[in-house]
Amino acid sequence: MHSICVRSxxxxxxxxxxxxxxxxxxxxxxxxxxxRSEKNTGTRIATSECHTPAEWxxxxxxxxLQAQRFQRSMNNPAADRPVSNSPFPR
Numbered sequence: 001m002h003s004i005c006v007r008s009x010x011x012x013x014x015x016x017x018x019x020x021x022x023x024x025x026x027x028x029x030x031x032x033x034x035x036r037s038e039k040n041t042g043t044r045i046a047t048s049e050c051h052t053p054a055e056w057x058x059x060x061x062x063x064x065l066q067a068q069r070f071q072r073s074m075n076n077p078a079a080d081r082p083v084s085n086s087p088f089p090r
Contacts, residue, residue, distance in 0.1 A: 030054055 035050040051059065 030052055032052065033050040034053055034056060035048050036056070037046045037048055039046045
């Protein structure tokens with residue numbers, strides 16, 4: 001019985017010693033999840049998406065680029081069409 005208590009105490013002590021090491025690891029520092037509530041068109045029910053801050057930065061950049069391309073296409077619809085080298089229109 002005494003050896004089980006000593007082993008349990010050793011396991012608990014090692015867990016407490018490992019926690020600061022995990023917190024100091026820069027790879028784990030950005031592993032936290034950030035959740036956002038997203039409203040989808042056509043429904044009143046919002047969905048929740050969870051990603052890391054780095055993933056959210058990529059998602060936000062992709063959405064901004066998509067919005068920018070859409071706005072440019074509305075101002076110049078011919079800009080999205082492939083350019084033809086033929087002098088005759090199709």
